[in-house]
Every structure is written in C-alpha cells, then in structure tokens.
Amino acid sequence: MKIFDGCEGFLWRHYHENNCNAYLIDRDMRILIDPGHEHLFQHVLDGMESAAIGMEDVDVVIATHGHPDHLEGARKFGKPTLFAMNQDEYEFIGKLAGRYFRIPEPDFFLTAGDLAIGAELFQVLKTPGHTPASICLYWPAKKALFTGDVVFNQGIGRTDLPGGDGEMLKQSIEMLSGLDVEFLLTGHGEPVIGKEAVRKNFQTVREQWFPYLTR
Numbered sequence: 001m002k003i004f005d006g007c008e009g010f011l012w013r014h015y016h017e018n019n020c021n022a023y024l025i026d027r028d029m030r031i032l033i034d035p036g037h038e039h040l041f042q043h044v045l046d047g048m049e050s051a052a053i054g055m056e057d058v059d060v061v062i063a064t065h066g067h068p069d070h071l072e073g074a075r076k077f078g079k080p081t082l083f084a085m086n087q088d089e090y091e092f093i094g095k096l097a098g099r100y101f102r103i104p105e106p107d108f109f110l111t112a113g114d115l116a117i118g119a120e121l122f123q124v125l126k127t128p129g130h131t132p133a134s135i136c137l138y139w140p141a142k143k144a145l146f147t148g149d150v151v152f153n154q155g156i157g158r159t160d161l162p163g164g165d166g167e168m169l170k171q172s173i174e175m176l177s178g179l180d181v182e183f184l185l186t187g188h189g190e191p192v193i194g195k196e197a198v199r200k201n202f203q204t205v206r207e208q209w210f211p212y213l214t215r
Helices: 042-050 068-076 087-097 166-177 193-211
Strands: 002-004 007-010 022-026 030-033 060-062 082-085 113-117 121-124 134-138 142-148 185-187
Touching: 002 185, 007 185, 022 042, 042 185, 082 087, 121 166, 166 193, 185 193
Parallel strands: 030 060, 060 082, 142 185
Antiparallel strands: 002 007, 007 022, 022 030, 113 121, 121 134, 134 142
C-alpha cells in the first residue's frame, strides 16, 4: 500500500495469525520499520517485490520495540544492511527472552532526539508503556509518525505484558498527540490519514481507553 511518495505500508490484514504492519521509507536510503515475525516475512517480501525493491536494497532495519512480532524479521537481513533499536529495550527483551528467542544484535542504538539517515531527518521519541523502552519515529518533513504498539486506530497497545505500564503509556500518548501529524502509521490495524482524523483518533483514545489504564 502506497502511503505517500517515499513510503510504502505492508499492512497485516490476516486474522488467523498475529503479525505487525511493516513500513518502508524509500528515499535516498531505504529504511524498513518493524519487519514482523520471521516465519511470516514473506508478507514483507511480497510488498517489497511489488515496489521493485530487494532485500539487498534495504539500508537500515528499525524495530520500534522488542516483541517478536515486530523484531524477528530483522534476522533475515545480512550486511551491509544495518539494524537498530533502543539499547534499554534490547537489554530488557534480552533478559526476558533468555535462550528462547534470539535477538539480532544492533549495529547502532536509537536514542531520543534527532536521527539523520541519508538526507532525511527523523526524531526518535521515547514512548514507554507498552514496553519499558519502546520508541516511535517521527518524520517531520512528511508529518508522519510511526507508532509501533503505542497507539492504534481507535486503540492502544497492551500493558498487561512484562514491563507494561498504563500510566506511562498515557503519558507517551499525550506527548505524541501534541505533534503535527497527518499520517499516523500504526503497528497494527489501519493507519489514520489526515490531520483532523489523527486529532479525532487521539481524542477517541483519550476518552475510551485512558480510564482503563492503570499501573
């Protein structure tokens, strides 16, 4: 699915098995955000093939957080493709997974603040709550926000998994709601497109879900 020029969305619409949406930024460098489950990676390959992009053409793979349905697919890539995630998240998931889930080793870590990849400038936003150190990626030039599992179309990320925290998730969502966003590109479900639609979505989330968020 073409989101806008320079951004493709590989949306997961199959309900028989869980997987995340993956997004490909296709500019002077190519960035794949949240490659999904390893055993369901054909979903991403099909999308990349439709965009005439091979795995060797991807410069950077980014994981918004460490859950397998967002992270595993990074193991499909070899050098020179680079992999990045937050260091605290990497260490948390590593301890949680133990020997049962092999986490790819990041080539660099994402920290809050500006992130330049090629000619594009992004902002890495620390957004704990679904997990202790999940991040969202904001692309100011396109007013696009990649939210991982922090906020969805009419919904929010779970807080009942290890490291989840309802109060922190509320704070993260409130912070995101203050950004100038026209494309809310969520980790599951349909993206929210249009500035007014994004505003209304944050309002709906605030009214319908915040009362249930507790530590």
